Amino acid sequence: MSYAVAVDIGGTFTDLVGYDHVNRRVVYTKSATTYGDFVAGILDCFAKAGLTPEQANSLNHGTTLVINAFIQRRGAKAALVTTKGFRDLLEIARANRPDPFDLHYRRDEPLIPRSLRLEVAERIDTNGAVVEPLDVEALEEIAAQLRRLEVESVAVFFMNSFANPAHEELAAARLRELLPDVYITHSTDLTREWYEYERTSTAAANAYVGPQVARYVRQLETDMKDRGFSGSLFMMGSNGGLLSVERTCRQPVALVESGPIGGCIGAGAYAEALGFKNLVAFDMGGTTAKCALVENGRFNVESIYYAGGYVQGFPIKSPVIDIVEVGSGGGSVAWLDPLNRLHVGPRSAGSTPGPVCYGRGGVEATVTDANLVLGRLNADRFLGGELKLDTEGARRAIAALAEPLGYAGESGMLRMADGVLSLATIIMAGAIRQVSVEHGLDPRDFVLFSYGGGGPLHAAALARELSIPVVVIPPAPGNFSAVGMLLADARIDLSTTFTGVLSEGVMAAVQSAFGKMESEAAASLQKEFGAQEVFFERYVEMRYLGQRHNIKVPAMDVGDLAAIRSAFEHDYKRRYGHADAKNPAELQALHLTALARQRRPDLASLPQIGGPGDGPSSRRIYFGDANGFLNADVYERSALAPGFCANGPAVIEEYGSTTLVGPHDRFEIGPLREIRIHCSTKRETI
């Protein structure tokens, strides 16, 4: 008996999903994340699941290690070696102030301080020609200096290296010889697109986390092997694909969104299996809500990511699934400003002290408290009964918030709790509108696919706010991120800056650039995953001649100029409302996605299936548009078989999550035991 295993280490819990391909058997477990020794938490999950490491033939692993190192500033002592005259690029950044009215605005400090940014003579021009050769001898003095400074890692970045990486490669190789114990990385090993600040920032970020990630992954591999694991360890990349241990150690920045990626992969797989053309993947946890679009089973991959956010943080040029995040989660605090205006979030009570109802010392009312007092959560079954919720505490906190606004007594308290949820809904709806509007899409054409601890509880109200007709809740929504990791393929994304007018003349060069990237990617996938069959997706970034905005369009057949042109015009028209058939178009960048399919679990075998049970019980739940409590049927999810359907109001409970169905909604259980809520156009709140 052997299992494919996925482990997702989050801030609070470590989730494990194991799948036996032969017997189509699935196991889910959750265990507290063990800081300081993550492996202990993983092994604890194995034990809880009744598995041993020998039984695992593969281990897919997602971690928030990289992003946490950036945010908590717990990376290596890193240095930068760069072109003479340019060591301050990292600090000057793009010289913008994203928050226009903050007089005291400042960006987070650069990852590498000025005194650790060293310069060497060399220069390459925009076309890749050498203007000044690299002073290789000077590297010896630089290496001596770096040794004295006791740096743990070095990033190499040179101007215009995107056009010719020779100097960077030479310098990195020489520094490796001179500093064998130091982690060395160079910008063109991470990105081949232009823009010096983004490239130097990427190299710096990679150097900053490199030693730590390499240590962690190697240690994990060793520890698991020591306990009998003989399968392959793969890491979850931010592009939604699996990465080999070797690649992870070389390009740790590719793990920056490793944590939340699983849910998006899972959403894509379900969309494909259930035949949903477009869906919004919506994940609501304790502190934030995240959403991403999945079109035709594909999630959108961006080639830039801002660690620490666009306002304060720094860019990383690395393929990352396009996820929009808002500060609205179960722990979001509801508060009044000095003028008694009500706000929800973005501040969160987190998991400690957490919402008032956790009874861990929290005193400010949160979204979870509002859900509890309205009867939407079962105080005795939270996290399978592991945490008893304090309803009275939650009621007091909400009443304290309601009183200054003139909402008195029991009815005022309930009205307030309902108001807090309405406001949270509006804020989350804003995030979904943003991600759709930015792509020129209408949320009404999408299915809302919701998971995470809080997603299923809020999804129906959110769908009504956005006029989305159908909500889908997958099995095991509380473990869904780990489920998604089991469904991932091996994937490499490569891109390169390429400028030229779209014409027969340049296509040979385009073909050869793609050819080069394809052989590189295929060789890597063959080597790292033993992949025999590799699928390629080609995209070109282009625009009308002289414009500044690029559009990324598929270019499967590079020889078919007309098809590329027509794909471009189609997208252009969707975006701008018109297209110009006469105007020449120019290319700006080439993107390649290389995929090697991995064996996927059968989605039909993922749900937990229980006995038919005693039928529904019932509970009183407050609904705003009913202006009071209604009797709602309470179902045990594992008891509901495909084809079952019923009217709301209803609650469907399972371990780690609760699904709420509004009074005028109807729900059914679909072929993969997913819950489908058909939302009425009638409003639940206000």
Add this chain to the structure above:
Amino acid sequence: MTDATTIDPITLEVIRYGLISATNQIDANIKRTAFSPYIYEYNDFAVGLTDMDGRLVAQCTGGMPPFVADSVGTAVRDGLLIYGRDRLHYGDVVVCNHAAVQGQHLNNTVMYTPIVANPDGSGPLIGFFAINVHWIDIGGTMTHSNDIFMEGLQLRSVKMWSKGEPIEEVYRIIENNTRLPAELMGDIQAQLAGCFLGRDLVAALAQRYGLPTFHEAVRLILDQAEAAARAHILALPDGVYEHETWLDNDGEGDEPVPIKVRVVIEGDEMTVDYTGIADQAKGSINSGYHGGGLTTARVAFRYLVAPDEPANEGLFRPLKLILPQGKILSADPTAPMANYPMPFPTVIDAVIKALEKALPERVTGGHFATHSGFRLYGRRADGRIFNGHDSGHGGWGACATHDGAGPFRTMAHGDTRLIPLELQERLLPFRIESFSLRPDSGGPGKFRGGMGFEKRYRILEPCLLHTNLDRTNHPAWGVLGGKEARPGSVFVEKPNGVRIPMNKARGDMLDAGDLVILETGGGGGYGPPEARDLALIQRDVDEGYVSLAAAKQDYSVLSDEGGRLTRP
């Protein structure tokens, strides 16, 4: 609303979020659909909602700071004067860029459309959805101008659409009065689509809650903003506060341009008095009463007093302006205005400086405060025309809690990113030899001012240089005992070593091999240098932000052989 409808506080918040969300959604849509980098790269636009009298109710949270001062409402009110409510119909679209209305350069064009109560176009007028966009080119001279008529096409409250139909003649006028018709017509399309979509979103919100509730919510949103602003001002000590500084010149003559501001705090009202400011200039640094005077006062007010409050008409009710006609900030509508925002950063900063004693926790040292425009243009060997704008970003002032930041663009700019050097080198005939922070450029103080930068361009083909760098005689000041910063400069260094100052080059010829050195100013310090933490001085010297010589002079420190600093 005489018969005050009661509205519960939660519904009010839901409507407030709904209105801001509508303007932000249109903001995202405009950026996505716009053609010109002015919009999606420089954010040179603003999206707003006004009530039926043209009072600003909600505005998008991003965009350019000078647009915060209700640029859209001014245009709507002019349309109401000209047409009256009765002649503004559902499906009409009006544009306005007139100097007598907005009082800024003519590129800033407001477009708006009436919102009525019902989505089918019936029902009473409830407001206007308006978008101000920097039109990429509206004709006019490319260099300098003597009056507004040299600066392009003026449209004063002109309908582009009537009752849902475009007016083709107006389109033809616009299309034939621009150098870049494809780009401009594309941007206009985005602006138009934004107006219609915004109108429909707001109408849907009004319909959902009912007109009486909607109107009452709007009234309360404005009143609450006013109350918030008054509460902030009330907390300030009453008094009369002043500051005077000078711009180097107006770009034409060589006379200093006085910028003298007076601020009166009295109870819960604040008055900005620009009586002492320079008279209307010959150079094109003029702006109108609304586009200049009111705008700078409101931007300063927002920076200092109410940065977190959403911009609307209520927020600015307690702010009064004293500004006689005929000043650079209240120029005649015929005055040249092409370079209208040039004094803005200095004016805004002077208001902040004036209040240093009243608001010690909020004020900052002065910032470099000059647009420091930098343009290289000409014709390549193969005949292609090139025209590259670069700009100077400088140091910002220190504040009560930390050193000044930057280099950033000025206080009159928002989220404007500098153009990547690798892109510039691909498009323009120069190579950047270095781009670095300028040590010692930040003003000393308990907290040090931010640094400017130094950028060296090696010219590879003959070209023309246009620059606009000011504040060299009166650089960024310190506050509360902090010291002033170093100013910026532009020099051209010829291959024979001769250095020529070119702070205000007007098409000066450069040859291949010339080196252009652009240095930008720093920001001013906060608090006396004696109060600076020794560890911070040590850090500055170790990191090279401050030279050892400057540290010794400005902070009176001593250094041992190991480089360790001590105070005598």
